[in-house]
Amino acid sequence: MLAKVARSELYKDILMSADFVSVRGLIFEYGSSRALDEVGFDLPAGSVTALVGPNGAGKTTLLRCLAGLERPLAGSIRIDGVDVLEQPRLAHAKLGFQQDFFGVYDQLSVRRNLLHAAAIQGMNEGDMESAAVWAAEAVSLSDRLEQKAGTLSRGLRQRLAIARSMVHRPRLLLMDEPASGLDPEARRELSGLIRTLGAAGMTLVVSSHILAELEDYSTHMLALRDGHSAQVAVLSGTTAAKPRWRLGLVGDAREALAGLHGMAEVSECEIIDGDVEFAFVGEPLARHHLLRHLVDQGVLVTSLAPTGGHLEKLYMGDRA
Amino acid sequence: MSNTALLRLNPEFQRCLWLELTPTRLVLMPALLAVALAGLHLSNVANLAEWVLYILFFLLVLWGGRLAADCFVEEVAQGTWDVQRLSASNPWAMALGKVVGGTSYVWYGALCCLLALIVVPGTIDFVDLASTLVGGLAAQATALLVVLVLHRFDASRRRGSTTLAQMLGIVAAVPSLGPLAALSSLAKNWGGITQWYGAEFALPNFTLGHEIVMLAWLLLAVAWLIRLQLGHAPSPWPYLAFTVYEIAFVLGFLFTQKLIPPLPVMTGVAALVAAVLTYGAVLASPLHVSDVKRLLRAQDWGRRWDLLPSWLPAAALAVLLGVITVLAGGREWTLAAAVLALFLRDIALVAAVRLLARRRNALLLCVLAVLLYGLLPTVLDGIGGSNLKAWIFPTMGASALTLIGPWAQAVAALALVVMAWGRRKGV
Numbered sequence: 001m002l003a004k005v006a007r008s009e010l011y012k013d014i015l016m017s018a019d020f021v022s023v024r025g026l027i028f029e030y031g032s033s034r035a036l037d038e039v040g041f042d043l044p045a046g047s048v049t050a051l052v053g054p055n056g057a058g059k060t061t062l063l064r065c066l067a068g069l070e071r072p073l074a075g076s077i078r079i080d081g082v083d084v085l086e087q088p089r090l091a092h093a094k095l096g097f098q099q100d101f102f103g104v105y106d107q108l109s110v111r112r113n114l115l116h117a118a119a120i121q122g123m124n125e126g127d128m129e130s131a132a133v134w135a136a137e138a139v140s141l142s143d144r145l146e147q148k149a150g151t152l153s154r155g156l157r158q159r160l161a162i163a164r165s166m167v168h169r170p171r172l173l174l175m176d177e178p179a180s181g182l183d184p185e186a187r188r189e190l191s192g193l194i195r196t197l198g199a200a201g202m203t204l205v206v207s208s209h210i211l212a213e214l215e216d217y218s219t220h221m222l223a224l225r226d227g228h229s230a231q232v233a234v235l236s237g238t239t240a241a242k243p244r245w246r247l248g249l250v251g252d253a254r255e256a257l258a259g260l261h262g263m264a265e266v267s268e269c270e271i272i273d274g275d276v277e278f279a280f281v282g283e284p285l286a287r288h289h290l291l292r293h294l295v296d297q298g299v300l301v302t303s304l305a306p307t308g309g310h311l312e313k314l315y316m317g318d319r320a
Numbered sequence: 321m322s323n324t325a326l327l328r329l330n331p332e333f334q335r336c337l338w339l340e341l342t343p344t345r346l347v348l349m350p351a352l353l354a355v356a357l358a359g360l361h362l363s364n365v366a367n368l369a370e371w372v373l374y375i376l377f378f379l380l381v382l383w384g385g386r387l388a389a390d391c392f393v394e395e396v397a398q399g400t401w402d403v404q405r406l407s408a409s410n411p412w413a414m415a416l417g418k419v420v421g422g423t424s425y426v427w428y429g430a431l432c433c434l435l436a437l438i439v440v441p442g443t444i445d446f447v448d449l450a451s452t453l454v455g456g457l458a459a460q461a462t463a464l465l466v467v468l469v470l471h472r473f474d475a476s477r478r479r480g481s482t483t484l485a486q487m488l489g490i491v492a493a494v495p496s497l498g499p500l501a502a503l504s505s506l507a508k509n510w511g512g513i514t515q516w517y518g519a520e521f522a523l524p525n526f527t528l529g530h531e532i533v534m535l536a537w538l539l540l541a542v543a544w545l546i547r548l549q550l551g552h553a554p555s556p557w558p559y560l561a562f563t564v565y566e567i568a569f570v571l572g573f574l575f576t577q578k579l580i581p582p583l584p585v586m587t588g589v590a591a592l593v594a595a596v597l598t599y600g601a602v603l604a605s606p607l608h609v610s611d612v613k614r615l616l617r618a619q620d621w622g623r624r625w626d627l628l629p630s631w632l633p634a635a636a637l638a639v640l641l642g643v644i645t646v647l648a649g650g651r652e653w654t655l656a657a658a659v660l661a662l663f664l665r666d667i668a669l670v671a672a673v674r675l676l677a678r679r680r681n682a683l684l685l686c687v688l689a690v691l692l693y694g695l696l697p698t699v700l701d702g703i704g705g706s707n708l709k710a711w712i713f714p715t716m717g718a719s720a721l722t723l724i725g726p727w728a729q730a731v732a733a734l735a736l737v738v739m740a741w742g743r744r745k746g747v
Contacts, residue, residue: 029610032746068551069405073613090553093408107339115324119331125324164403271441320666 019078020045020203021066023171026075028061028227035061036072036227043205043220043232045080045171048198050221050235051207052315058227059207060100065098066205080171082195093122095172096165098182098235103164106150108161110141113149114167124198137164138193147200154181163188166197174196175206181264191216211315223315243269247276247294248303259297263290278309331409332417336391340425349429367442373452374432380456384426385489388460389467389482391422396471402548403643411547415464415539423460423572430456447524453621455493461538463489467737468545473606492538516572537562540679553653555622559601559630561635567593584650587641594638595663601631602667603685609744635667654723657716661726668733675740 021043028036043049064070066077066087068175070259077084082231084091104113114132137143139159144152149160156180166173175194179187195217198204207224208214214221221233249256253271260266260278265286270306280290287304294301327334353375360371395401407414420427431455437444466485514524521529544558567590574581574589615627639660646656669688673681697713710718711725 029613031609031746033747068405069402071551071553071614073610076618084551085553089408091408092550095406097406099399099402101399103399105335105339105400106333106398110333112338115327116331116401117350118334119324119327119334120409122408123328125328128324128327164560179647 018042018044020047020080021205022076022078023066024076024177026062026065026077027073028058028065028070029073031052033062034227034315036065037227039075039224039227041222041232042221045203045205046198046201048204048206049209049232050218051224052209052214052221052223052266054212056226057224059224060176061227062224063097063176063205063207066093066172067095067174071095080203093161093175094170095167096121096168096170097174097305098162098176098178102161102175104149104157104160105147109146110136110152110163111145113160114163114269118165121265123168131167131169131203135167137162138166140189155183155186159186162193166202170202170205172205175204176208178206179208179210187213200286208238243280244277244307245280246272246303246305246307247278247301248300248305250300253282255297256294256299256301259294259299260290264291329415330413330421331407332404332414333421334417336417336421337424340421341386341428345425346428349425350432353429353432355657357440358741361440364631367444368440369397369437369442372433372437372440373444373448376430376449376452376456379429379433381459381484381490381493382422382450384423384456385391385459385463385486385493386482387423387426388419388489389463389485391469392467393482394537396475398699405549405551407550408735409550411543411550411552413464414546414550415543418459419451419461419542421463421541422464424598439555447528449527451524451531454528454535458531458538459489459493461535462492465538465542465545468549469604472545472548504705505698507536515572518575527630533565535564551609554562554625554628554630556628556630559597560633560637563594563634566597582650584645584648585712587645587648588650591638591641591645594634598631598635598638598663599666601629601634605629606672609613609675609746631667638663651715652716654718654720655714655716657723658710658718658726661723661730662714665726665733668730668737670734672736672740675737675744708725 008287020044024040026036026039027034039058039062051059051062054289061070065072066079066084068077068084068091070146071085079091080094082091094159108116111132115128118128118131129312133142133145136145139162141156141159144156144309149157152160153291158178162175162178178194179190183191192212194204194206198219200215206214208219211262215235218235223231223233223237231240247256247260253276255276256276257271260269260276267279269276271277280286291301291304326337354666356375357368357372360368365371371595392401395404395497404414406419437449463482467481468487470484513520514523514526515521516526540558548554570589570593571586574586574646611627611629615624642656642660645651646653670685672710673684673688677684692712699711700712701709706715707722708717709715710722712729713721714726
């Protein structure tokens with residue numbers, strides 16, 4: 001998926017506020033059961049937030065509340081300064097929501113689906129056509145613009161649903177299980193698209209059960225447990241916890257450990273199955289210096305790779 | 321106007337045009353109409369224009385009502401309604417887009433019929449034609465309104481409401497709107513004239529005028545329900561305004577050329593209209609626990625007003641007008657007190673049934689209505705005459721002691737609501 005977007009083009013007027021999305025004391029009930037209980041958090045502009053939590057934790061309900069589709073019992077939701085409960089239509093113009101079902105008009109062509117989505121969000125007449133083409137291109141549907149949505153495969157309909165949700169270039173894009181129904185190649189492309197949109201300044205909240213995928217592009221994690229609490233953790237940036245790296249070795253790992261202890265950027269070293277794991281920012285030049293230092297020390301290094309599962313560890317640690 | 325210009329102006333209307341007016345269908349409609357009219361002509365029908373009017377009625381009222389209801393029901397079934405609810409569009413534009421756009425195919429057929437009227441033999445009355453066109457639009461708006469109301473009861477309901485909506489749409493358009501207008505329309509063939517606020521009107525013109533005003537109210541109701549779906553807080557203003565309008569409309573019939581009705585008659589009739597409309601709104605409104613909790617948690621009066629169910633101000637108005645009627649010497653206070661007790665009892669019973677019965681609560685309410693308003697009063701009247709009947713039903717000339725009966729029922733119904741609330745309110 002090619003998303004030709006740039007921060008300067010799309011979101012030049014967005015102030016990088018720390019509370020672009022601000023939720024306070026959110027309570028939501030289905031009948032007599034409470035789905036969200038005093039949930040509150042802030043998300044900064046331009047962040048890509050992984051919304052995680054077990055089944056039934058209230059992820060979809062939270063997304064629907066953020067989108068103004070559900071009216072909470074109490075609490076407030078502000079998006080880019082707009083109170084979603086007081087001015088839902090103004091908020092709708094600022095956000096896009098890709099839901100866990102397709103929500104496309106089967107009898108209409110891809111182009112008309114996208115034009116309609118752009119029109120209901122109040123786009124100018126002159127911008128609608130180019131926006132439809134841009135969104136189709138972003139999800140690799142450019143060659144199917146005149147095809148009816150009903151004739152598309154499940155995965156392509158999913159892509160169309162994503163394109164519909166972002167055609168008006170919203171400031172906040174909410175995605176509920178966007179990768180479900182997509183093949184591995186399309187999933188990889190989706191990750192690329194989310195990264196590109198995030199890099200262009202769009203704020204995204206993505207709900208998924210596949211933590212490895214979320215880790216690819218998320219800058220923040222929002223964990224929800226039985227609707228009772230929301231915790232935001234920073235995954236990247238200056239305030240994020242350092243990622244962990246694994247050093248493959250031949251020989252005694254204690255020598256490598258001793259070599260690493262002298263380095264300022266390295267912390268939390270431990271020996272695991274004969275290899276060494278440690279926390280390290282991991283910029284390319286810093287990696288080069290680290291490896292050179294170890295080789296100079298006579299350590300027999302075979303590999304250096306990120307451990308992965310950072311998000312999963314954070315999530316599981318949060319659970320514990 | 322280009323596609324995108326219309327799309328910008330009213331996205332829902334353009335979407336419906338895309339779906340409804342396909343090239344094949346555009347050719348099919350005039351072809352079928354031509355075949356039908358040719359068949360009628362060959363059958364030596366004298367006034368073919370009158371038959372065109374029947375075809376118009378079929379297209380706009382029977383078929384149009386179904387299309388209008390389907391326009392919404394299909395969206396819910398396909399899961400696109402939630403996407404529409406994320407719209408930044410104006411609710412009025414969406415309401416008009418759905419009513420006129422969803423039925424654009426039958427309006428295309430109606431246009432063909434109007435063109436046919438120029439060439440076919442026979443004549444029709446202009447008011448009849450206008451009444452059919454306005455009635456068709458009213459039928460379509462009513463059908464859409466009904467499915468929107470049913471959706472409020474059960475948002476997960478996918479299908480099954482179209483036929484009911486279509487039937488109520490037909491009722492709304494036969495031949496006009498509301499029993500009074502319907503009667504006046506029937507009476508037009510007797511060459512009747514009606515008086516309203518002392519002025520004389522030819523019945524067909526009066527009926528048509530009332531149809532147009534009611535159509536505006538129907539469109540307001542559709543737009544208001546769509547506004548609610550787009551995430552806005554409900555507000556009882558529109559229904560209160562409609563209640564006041566209906567009171568004013570009905571009171572107009574009490575005035576004859578030089579006779580102004582006495583105050584208790586006017587307030588009594590007004591109270592009755594407000595009470596009837598309260599019953600209508602109570603029965604057409606779901607009772608969601610979260611809505612009540614939201615109202616109870618509201619911090620200020622403005623917010624509380626916005627969250628009030630639409631029937632509550634109408635009910636308060638009915639009670640106020642009833643009190644004025646009694647104070648002005650219109651009715652004995654015991655009768656009014658008994659009526660008030662049953663009014664409270666009925667509202668409480670509907671609330672209790674809505675809270676307790678998850679399914680078939682419409683059937684349960686029908687059974688209760690037959691029991692409380694038909695069976696029990698008749699049986700007691702048969703056993704002990706009006707003296708015994710007064711213990712459960714408002715009766716003229718009954719002693720003050722019999723008020724214990726209706727008020728005991730009201731208290732019991734309210735206690736049932738409190739019990740049901742305790743059971744359903746959760747945390």
